[in-house]
């Protein structure tokens with residue numbers, strides 16, 4: 083029987099647009115834009131400058147900051163400039179623009195050097211290659227993976243959970259990867275489990291992915307350390323806290339991390355990238371991405387080079403049927419609407435979603451009718467109405483006392499609100515304001 087966490091919502095999933103579309107290689111772009119920060123933590127400094135020739139796989143940005151991950155050229159070519167751009171996350175940052183020099187046919191990979199046998203490698207050796215490959219969480223969070231696998235001495239990790247829940251509506255890329263890259267995912271999972279020194283691995287899948295469930299159950303039958311657990315299809319099932327609650331009935335403490343309850347969670351694509359880095363010396367220079375939405379001619383699942391402009395991927399999906407109402411990087415619940423389509427695909431971009439106007443046109447919000455639907459939907463058991471009022475009234479300290487920072491910005495409250503109040507926007511603003519005030523206090 084499938085289980086779940088409390089609260090959450092059942093949005094329209096719309097996976098029928100792409101779930102049966104196999105992964106296909108996107109065209110190699112003429113130009114890529116590689117942001118120097120594609121992770122949570124310290125931005126990289128460029129290792130190249132304008133005019134330099136670079137090879138696919140070459141490291142072009144790095145830093146000594148511990149919480150960080152290097153970036154690599156995803157095509158061979160010449161660095162045209164290093165400039166500030168708007169990232170698909172909405173932030174601004176430096177990026178290296180690389181143009182191909184019609185040498186795609188000769189393009190060879192600058193591989194990572196693996197000076198040990200990955201099958202018998204020590205945890206620190208595995209982490210060192212994961213770092214050199216620039217691997218970050220690929221489900222959207224972009225937390226550097228080698229840091230996540232570096233467990234403080236006072237913590238014991240009992241379980242590794244492989245996150246194949248993919249709960250955002252429309253997105254099907256994790257599901258396709260689970261069906262098509264199963265061996266790499268399992269191998270990557272084993273490397274991660276060795277790095278963590280854990281003996282119990284759980285593959286977590288939602289019950290709307292029946293083919294993937296069957297494939298993984300067949301494999302797990304021969305793997306003593308790996309168990310497949312199936313969960314009810316519900317948003318946000320893929321959130322780490324929700325997954326841990328559903329899989330192990332453990333609650334991550336407020337302000338804490340999964341490792342506080344003996345668990346590490348990684349996305350299926352992250353595991354596949356770990357396998358490619360350790361087995362093939364492949365840095366993270368491409369990723370599968372779901373290019374979808376009713377505004378596109380031919381939605382599909384593509385393997386695209388990091389740094390590919392979003393507009394190129396939209397063209398490959400047949401272009402727009404009509405002028406879209408909104409283009410989002412990520413899913414409809416937690417993704418970021420794009421003001422233009424020049425922004426590049428980055429390591430955490432699991433989807434590009436183009437929605438027609440009639441699906442995004444919303445009338446002005448009405449007053450709160452105190453129906454409490456937002457309270458019933460919140461997976462973090464918060465009081466969205468009260469939080470909103472405190473943020474609106476600039477009473478940030480009161481919002482903090484009511485656990486504003488526990489909000490995971492899942493958008494469930496906004497989704498169910500009959501008055502169409504964009505609650506989650508208030509919480510993003512409130513959290514940013516709270517952080518700014520804390521920084522000011524520290525200075």
Ligand code: SF4
Pocket residue numbers: 459460461462463464466488489490491492493494495496505506509
């Ligand atoms: S966005 Fe925040 S307040 Fe709203 S449902 Fe999600 S966690 Fe709760």
Ligand code: SF4
Pocket residue numbers: 449450451452453454455456457466467495498499500501502503505
């Ligand atoms: S769901 Fe909307 S209308 Fe209902 S209590 Fe929450 S904010 Fe108010």
